[in-house]
Amino acid sequence: GESVGLHLPTLSVQEGDNSIINCAYSNSASDYFIWYKQESGKGPQFIIDIRSNMDKRQGQRVTVLLNKTVKHLSLQIAATQPGDSAVYFCAEIGAGGGNKLTFGTGTQLKVEL
């Protein structure tokens, strides 16, 4: 069945370093991918998205890379700040799947001062 999984449950980085959070997906028909950030006690917050016809998309301090050949998605955060500490989820929407998001298990990002 469909599944989206994250490679690392916890990632610790030093403040100012770049962070890379990875995600593997299994549904080759997935059409749209999103990264969300969730802080403790809050709902998921949209970070950046990418369509399947793109390989890379950049936002403010964030970049998402999509490798359809190996079904891999990554989120790069430049100059990581303490406020970036949170759980990060990748999510996918399959073609024809309406707005049903399939989420990965999440990665806890810890920024050390």
Added chain:
Amino acid sequence: KAGVTQTPRYLIKTRGQQVTLSCSPISGHRSVSWYQQTPGQGLQFLFEYFSETQRNKGNFPGRFSGRQFSNSRSEMNVSTLELGDSALYLCASMTGGTPGNTIYFGEGSWLTVV
């Protein structure tokens, strides 16, 4: 403009009772979907409504139901509550019917079943 609003934020119910959660999407958004978040299962899709019609349904028992009103507000109901229903219930809204529009989440309703 206001974000996705969910009420109540916190509630405690007893096994066997039923609960209704409410979601007001962002103004102009017609798609509303619901998710359950637990430490063990992560974020799981419950159902999605678009223009008052259920368009997608996840793998949850029939005790979980929902509806959407003409003003796009949505409610979900869980009947005969079980301890395992304790979770954060999240509502998400989106502008239209096709993927590719940003999906925004509310802060969620924390349900504890005792």
